[in-house]
Amino acid sequence: MYRPLLRTRFQLIADSFCKSKFHKHERRNVANKLDLSRTLTTTMGYEFLGHKEESISKATQMQIVDALCRGERSRASHLLLNLGHAHHSLGADDFFHILNYCARSPDPLFVMETWRMMEEKEIGLNNKCYLLMMQALCKGGYLEEASNLIYFLGERYGIYPILPVYNSFLGACAKLHSMVHANLCLDLMDSRMVGKNEVTYTELLKLAVWQKNLSAVHEIWEDYIKHYSLSIFSLRKFIWSFTRLRDLKSAYETLQHMVALAMMGKLYITRTSEGRLRSSRLDIPIPLNGRLSSLKVDFGENDHAVALRTDTSVRNNEQYVISNVGISEAESVKIGMMNKFKALPVMKVLRWSFSDVIHACGRTQNSGLAEQLMLQMQSLGLQPSSHTYDGFIRAIVSDRGLRNGMEVLKIMQQNNLKPQDSTIATLSVECSKALELDLAEALLDQISRCTNPKPFSAFLAACDTMDKPERAIKIFAKMRQLKLRPDIRTYELLFSLFGNVNAPYEEGNMFSQVDSAKRINAIEMDMARNNIQHSHISMKNLVNSCLA
Incomplete structure (x- = not known):
């Protein structure tokens, strides 16, 4: 009611x-x-x-x-x-x-x-x-x-x-x-x-x-x-909605409708005096004519596996090598049609929507579809942005591991694209999981802004696994430098790392026990400043530290 x-x-x-x-x-x-x-x-x-x-x-x-x-x-x-x-x-x-x-x-x-x-x-x-x-x-x-x-x-x-x-x-x-x-x-x-x-x-x-x-x-x-009949902007809004709710199938199909409209020249995009993109068609209700399926674009929809790899000749040409996917003569004609729109605002809107779907692939760990979309962007002459690569790397590392993600990072660097902080954080987490502390630390040093302590906590967990508390000190200092607020997981790891008596360098004695107590007190005071309450794990680690 x-x-x-x-x-x-x-x-x-x-x-x-x-x-x-x-x-x-x-x-x-x-x-x-x-x-x-x-x-x-x-x-x-x-x-x-x-x-x-x-x-x-x-x-x-x-x-x-x-x-x-x-x-x-x-x-x-x-x-x-x-x-x-x-x-x-x-x-x-x-x-x-x-x-x-x-x-x-x-x-x-x-x-x-x-x-x-x-x-x-x-x-x-x-x-x-x-x-x-x-x-x-x-x-x-x-x-x-x-x-x-x-x-x-x-x-x-x-x-x-x-x-x-x-x-x-x-x-x-x-x-x-x-x-x-x-x-x-x-x-x-x-x-x-x-x-x-x-x-x-x-x-x-x-x-x-x-x-x-x-x-x-x-x-x-x-x-x-x-x-209403479909427009580029209305399709973009629906794609955004589908991707936020993880409906990849609907998002992908709607994206193909958008590509088809672009090929048909139904663009209706202009710039305002402030430089913003907007629809240039009159807002007059006109129902859609014909079935949506008739708008589907051919390429990007085959069921064969797609692979993305690099080699020397590809890197020199700043292109991808596509295996198991061919571009037909009809598709070449369509690509030629897209070239005349290359400098128009429609290409920017298309890139935004491709990025939305690729990021959804990252959230759902669907590297296959993400790769397919990257190839379609290449076919359309759309240059992926750093934001697009951010979603692509998330999808790749979640499914294929760190090595493939680092290869994509190299491609970005060759294309003079600076990775986003979130991209670096994603790769750093994977390095920490693989106990690659040197590479993880080097990546964390590149981060200039971060709102989530997860990549730093992942590094602390790796230090705890390898019994390297001395390496955790620098990373925790980096968190302070970024004014990044720790979460309870961070403190759980800090108690585990620094609650022991000066391990692994010497056996416990009266002096090292005093130092350990000071470290524990400092961690608890920091928790209080950040209004973080103890969890079961942090209490367990704290008790173990006191008994050590």
Whole structure:
């Protein structure tokens, strides 16, 4: 059951804002984010044409924005009162720049103060200002109040939001993981017969992925193709969803549809003034014509084994040798068709989606499919990025071991591609598992940023296995240098490594026992600083250390 929408008067909502804890944003310096463009852009890149006439109150609005940027909220409120007491009649556009700033900051508190002023002066709200108010509330995390705003204006004033307002709200629900508010919004959209566009489907996919609901993603796919023909961008979003939920089969098939569309020249991609890629086709529902199977591409789908190896001649040419896979004459024609799109934005979108599927192969330890996709990228003239190789190496080492992963690393270096820190970490873990301490340490030294202690813990485990506590000291210092917070596994290994009496160099005596006690105390103090509680294994290692 969905709980009913609140019908609280909007003035009371504004009062509740003033009592909230959101004042922490007041001192934030956001002057560098201020953009008073006359084009109002939604969160997904769809635009409204801005007003062409200069607002006569623009000077006052700019003073208010400047005061907010400086954190002078009292002055901003005073200027807002002056604006409201102007002798000339005011319209919604006389508050546009204020609301635009509040949406970008975000500043939901001042949005509510502005809305109270507009309501007191009986100033009507247009769709542009409505959307900006919603964006400020949603970005500020006030979903309950944003939900009330959608309902309140429709019930009291008969002002029903345009679709981008609902999309903005659904996007905030996906970001803040609130399925309750999302369901309320969808019910309201159904009752008001709002409909959906491509942005709506994107937000629904995010919600389904957050819920780890694969069947919902497939339902969204079926509903989408009833109303829209496939585009490069819509396919990319579905591929992303399938890969996050580890549905490799659907992700691979959808990727082949994308390649087929690219070959057919149905690209519909352009760049915005900010350099972002976006669809250039009009967002008009056009159902898919024909069966999806007719869009499938031929190459990349044979069932023979594929092998990726290197030799001297291949390395000189910076290419892969492909065994058991031939490129037919028909495929060569298709490759030639792709060459004319080589410099176009579509190739970047294709590479992103190939990378998504290859990373999913790494998570599911499917090296065969990952290798096949790398070969298809080569056939299409797509240059794998460092991110693509990161997923590929994960898939290779999980299935074929360290040696093959190191070979791929060499290929990256020959192609002047710098491996990502996560790639180095993956290889280091495999080196530690193989007790290759020198290589593992050399790889860990190359890491410049790390958020997971796993590769360092793997090295400590190898040191513990080989009884090399002295080698663990440098690696633990590296963790400190990276400001990497240890986990309980790290401390379990530290107790095992340093809790003994100066082993393996001498027998235990009174002095070495004192040193051991100091090390144990230092480890426990470090645990306390990081709020890490003992596990069964750490307690066991600690007791063994005390008895040694």
